[in-house]
Amino acid sequence: MKKIPIIFDCDPGHDDAIALVMALAREDWDIKAITTVGGNNTIKNVTENALRILEVTGRTDIPVASGMEGPFLKELVQTGKFHGKSGMDGHHLPDPVTKAASDDAVGLMAKxxxxxxxxxxxxxxxxxxxxxxxxxxxxxxxxxxSKISIMGGSYYRGNWSPIAEFNVWADPEAADVVMRAGIPFDMYGLDVTHQAYLKREEYAELRTYNNPVADFIADLFDFFSKSCIEDRGHPGCLVHDACAVAGLIDPSLFRYIDTHVQMDMDGDITRGGCVVELRPKGWPRDDEVNSKVAVWVDRIGFMKLLLDSCAYFGKKEV
Amino acid sequence: MKKRVFIDCHTDMQDIPAIKLIRRIPDLEICGISSCYDPYRSGTEEKISEGFLKSSGFEGKISEGARSPIIPRRGCNGGPGGHSEYYCRPQDGYAWEQMFEQAIKDNEDSGITMLLLGPATNLAIAILRYPAIKSRIDHIIMAGGSFGFGDVAPYSERNVYDDAYACKILLHSGIPMTMIGLSAATDAALSRDEMKTAVRCLVGEKKSESCLEDMSLRCLGGKYIVPSLAAAAWMMDPEVAVMDNFHVDVETNGTEMYGRTVIEWRHYLHEPEETRVAVSIKKDKLLDIVK
Incomplete structure (x- = not known):
């Protein structure tokens, strides 16, 4: 079977961890490396979290490389209260035994x-x-x-400002470089990730799987639900990052629009927001398409994919 | 031991006089040269010019640099810049790779000086790609910016304007920096005859015309205002400039102000003043140095 080569760049993070587990369950993917970046937490913590995830899933054959500690031009702002002190609070995993293959994520990706x-x-x-x-x-x-699958940005709503999503807000210059690179990208922004949630009674099913990966993910859901459901009033626990993986596995779970996306870096109150061309065709607009923007997700199909991915580790010897 | 300087410059003929002047500095060794981002070079002229290769006198490899700025100007502040993409790695590697290689040479006790005679793109990429380079660069000397007026816009000097974000990355890097810019160089504006004589002294009769031709963007109101030559002269003899320390930043938003170097002149605020800035250049001294 010809496998799809993948590089996974992340900052685990609860939803990163769930996204990684979904990716690691794919036997038709060849994950060449997991690279980490300072974001949800410090580069040290997110790298250790990536190593922990590989250990719990039995995939220590995949190299992990830590990368940039912070953004181009400003200090790193962490999302601490949402992800806890470690960046992945909620389930105790021991310190990783494996070490990062390198502290040069960019070099490893280039190689x-x-x-x-x-x-x-x-x-x-x-x-x-x-x-x-x-x-x-x-x-x-x-x-x-070939393409970049992105969890980041939004076309209407933000989480770190009224209109800006954290992953792009934290380093808008970097996001701009990626969006302008001429590489097609699929964007799973907040507008669609807010539709991709699991209710408590839905993810509770993970407890019945009797495998350590499912238990780990269930604990992460429990922790992350506090901020999603109790603090912010969402109907379930949002799993933002998993959308970027789910869309690659099964694009039919989403509806997309082909359009132009760029970053705003200048606005007093809109800096870090995405400018997504949403005006109807026929209106005066910028038609240079650089992105497929996900606008709708089949929530039940998404949930099934996520749960099946966790169940996979019970069938597989870890 | 000689100090080492790495020069990032335009690789047509405009910066050759400055390089020739630097080569005269006895205790300084040029350890590398790279080709800076140059939006005024046509897309068909991506290669380093033959004239530059023959004239620079540098025997090491001259590496190619960025073909577009870190963040291009957008519609709101003047439109895009940039040339064709790289479809394969340049034969001698990228400018930022050579900068890093030279900076970390482990047989050297001290770091290097970076002399930027064009936009700061290459060094900014080096800093982003190899953060460790910051501790191995003793000093950045930038020929560009301005205390007051600009050339390409009312307040913006060309080298900074062409990649304002890159300049910002340098100014925020914590590396000691000296800026010898347009307003100071204007004090040493040279007539065509003066410039011709100066360039002849440095590059010889034969190449002087092509240097002057390529310096045409630096000819303002009939006078040559050349920060690169002023920066080289300052490296040879610091007495050529009146210097002061300021906090400096670059405007990366806006339209008319895009690319402006904003110099905090209010010493009475007692804020950190990290950047050394040339306030004026002494013309007579400059001409003496060149001769």
Whole structure:
């Protein structure tokens, strides 16, 4: 079976962890590396979290490389209260036994792309800094990236400002570099990720699977639900980052529009927001399409995919 | 031991006089040269010019740099810049790779000086790609920016304007920086005859015309105002400039102000003043140095 080569750039993070578990359950994916970036938490913590996830899923064969500690031009702002002190509170996993293969995520990504005979798919579920530096420092490798699946941005609503989503808000210059690179990207922004939630009674099913990965994910859901359901009044626990993985696995779960997306870096109150061309065709508008923007998700289908991914680890010897 | 300087510059003929002047500095060794982002070079002229290769006198490899700025100007502040993409790695590697290689040479006790005669794109990418380079660069000398008026916009000097974000990355890097810009160089504005004589002294009769031709963007109101030459002269003899320390930042928003170097002149605020800025250049001294 020909496998799809993937590089997964992330900052785990509860929803990153769930997204990673979904990706690791794919036998038709060849995950070449997991790279980490300072975002949800410090680079040290998110890297250790990535290693922990690989240990609990039995996939320590995948190299992890830590990358940029913070954004291009400003200090890193962490999302601490949502993800807890460790960046992945809620389930105690021991300190990782495995070590990161490198502290040069950009170098590892470049090496993988250089050596790959076929284009590689990138998944970004964290701040865009690593990938932006990759594209700036190795412009000739853009042609080796088939597409980028992104959790980030939004077209109406924000979480870190009224209109800006955290992953792009945290380093808008980096997001701009990625969006302008000429590489097609699928964008799973807040408008669609807010439709991708699991209710408490739905993710409770994970407890019946009797496998350590499902237990781990259930604990993460329990912790993350506090901020999603109790603090913010969402109908369930949002799983933002998992959308960027689910869309690659089964695009039929989503509806997309082909359109132009760019970053706002100038506005006094809109800096870090995405400008998504939503005006109807026929109106005066910028028609240079650079992105498929997800606008709707089949929530039940998404949930089933997520639960099946966790169940996979019970059938597989970990 | 000689100090080492890495020069990031335009690789047509406009910066050759400055490079020739630097080569005269006895205790300084040029450890690398790279080609800066140059929006005024046509898309068909991506290669380093033959004239530059023959004239620079540098025997090491000259590496190619960015073909577009870190963040291009957008519609709101003047439209995009940038050239064709790289479809393969340049034969001698990228500018930022060579900068890092030279900066971390482990047989060297001290770091390097970076002399930027064009937009700051390449060094900004080096800083982003190799954060460790920051501790190995002793000093950045930037020929660009301005205390007051600009050339390409009312307040914006060309080298900063062409990649304002890159300049901001440098100014925020914590590396000691000296800025020798347009307003100071204006004090040493040279007539065409003066410039011709100066350039002849540095590059010889034969190449002087092509240098002057490529310096045409630096000819304002009939006078040559050349921060690159002023920066090279300052490296040879600091007495050529009156310097002061300020906090400096770059405006990356706006339309008319985009690319302006904003210099906090109010010393009485007692804020940190990290950047050394040339306030004026002494023309007579500059001409003496060149001769």
């Amino acid at each position: 993988i792309l250089e050596e790959s005979d076929e284009p590689v798919t990138l998944i970004i579920t964290g701040v865009f800094t690593n990938v932006a530096v990759l594209l700036l420092a190795y412009p000739h490798l853009k042609s080796k990236i």
